Amino acid sequence: MRLKLKDLPEENIFSSGHTACAGCGAAMAVRNIAKVLGKEVIIYVPASCLSVFNGLFPNCAWTVPYHHTVFENTGAAISGLSRAMKRKGLDDVTVVGIAGDGGTADIGLQALSGAAERNEDVIYICYDNEAYMNTGVQRSGSTPHGASTTTTPVGKLTKGNQDFKKDVPLIMMAHGVPYVATASASFPLDLINKVKKAKETKGFRYLQVYAPCVPGWRYEQSKTVEVGKLAVECGMWFLLECENGRLKINREPKMKNLETYLKMQGRFRHMDEKQIAELQESIERKWEFYKGYADLTQRLYSGSEASV
Ligand SMILES: Cc1ncc(C[n+]2csc(CCOP(=O)(O)OP(=O)(O)O)c2C)c(N)n1
Numbered sequence: 001m002r003l004k005l006k007d008l009p010e011e012n013i014f015s016s017g018h019t020a021c022a023g024c025g026a027a028m029a030v031r032n033i034a035k036v037l038g039k040e041v042i043i044y045v046p047a048s049c050l051s052v053f054n055g056l057f058p059n060c061a062w063t064v065p066y067h068h069t070v071f072e073n074t075g076a077a078i079s080g081l082s083r084a085m086k087r088k089g090l091d092d093v094t095v096v097g098i099a100g101d102g103g104t105a106d107i108g109l110q111a112l113s114g115a116a117e118r119n120e121d122v123i124y125i126c127y128d129n130e131a132y133m134n135t136g137v138q139r140s141g142s143t144p145h146g147a148s149t150t151t152t153p154v155g156k157l158t159k160g161n162q163d164f165k166k167d168v169p170l171i172m173m174a175h176g177v178p179y180v181a182t183a184s185a186s187f188p189l190d191l192i193n194k195v196k197k198a199k200e201t202k203g204f205r206y207l208q209v210y211a212p213c214v215p216g217w218r219y220e221q222s223k224t225v226e227v228g229k230l231a232v233e234c235g236m237w238f239l240l241e242c243e244n245g246r247l248k249i250n251r252e253p254k255m256k257n258l259e260t261y262l263k264m265q266g267r268f269r270h271m272d273e274k275q276i277a278e279l280q281e282s283i284e285r286k287w288e289f290y291k292g293y294a295d296l297t298q299r300l301y302s303g304s305e306a307s308v
Pocket residue numbers: 047048049050070071072099100101102103104129131132133134135140
């Protein structure tokens with residue numbers, strides 16, 4: 001049965017008193033995710049904004065067991081925790097890793113890939129704020145085309161990030177794991193139902209959650225939800241779900257208002273017509289690709305419970 005927001009409990013395993021910036025999309029997403037996870041969980045967080053704003057020792061906003069070791073090992077750490085729980089006969093404990101996009105798309109990619117390949121019984125959540133925010137807004141593999149960061153600045157030779165965003169959800173789908181989904185802090189109903197589905201599924205589950213970042217994207221702190229909604233409207237972010245190889249598009253983008261989305265944020269404000277057109281073209285290609293992929297996989301894996 002689908003969850004409604006009013007079904008969520010008052011109590012939260014991610015308590016108030018964390019220290020995220022006002023308007024932090026990652027904090028909004030984590031608060032909603034935590035409400036669905038329940039108490040029988042172990043949380044792992046690598047170096048990231050979350051590892052700082054969830055509290056530094058001896059403070060901790062998590063009221064359930066929480067682990068933190070190094071930046072690159074989320075996939076390996078949650079694999080070990082999950083196996084240890086099973087060895088102890090604690091099969092009901094869900095092990096969840098929550099990492100930033102730098103920790104996922106770049107430095108943690110090999111550990112993530114290994115865990116997915118072994119189909120470890122874990123949930124891996126990447127909150128995607130599209131750069132290394134904790135250390136001062138450096139570009140990550142998840143940074144979109146054109147975005148200005150401290151390592152892809154706007155200058156005479158280049159104007160922001162020259163590369164295009166790495167599609168980690170697609171890489172995860174190619175691993176053939178049971179569940180891959182994208183979600184957004186701005187669509188809480190969609191988000192909580194994907195977390196619920198992930199929780200009810202066995203094996204490796206991957207969620208990537210779009211998480212606007214006020215200082216890194218440079219918009220007004222009251223606009224987080226609006227920025228996230230516009231991203232889905234214009235196709236900068238797609239809401240998708242892939243179960244046992246079958247891709248479903250949860251919300252059809254309107255494919256409009258890209259300029260409104262870009263102009264709301266300081267990181268894109270320098271972009272000229274040519275750059276915007278390049279970005280628009282890449283979004284349209286991606287959309288065609290997903291539509292085709294969804295059609296194909298719905299036919300290929302129809303009725304199948306096996307992973308690809
Ligand atoms: C091996 C290693 N390299 C670099 C760092 C420094 N470091 C800590 S957090 C961080 C950025 C994390 O970025 P991301 O994963 O995108 O999460 P965010 O900060 O955006 O939440 C970096 C580079 C580190 N802790 N360990």
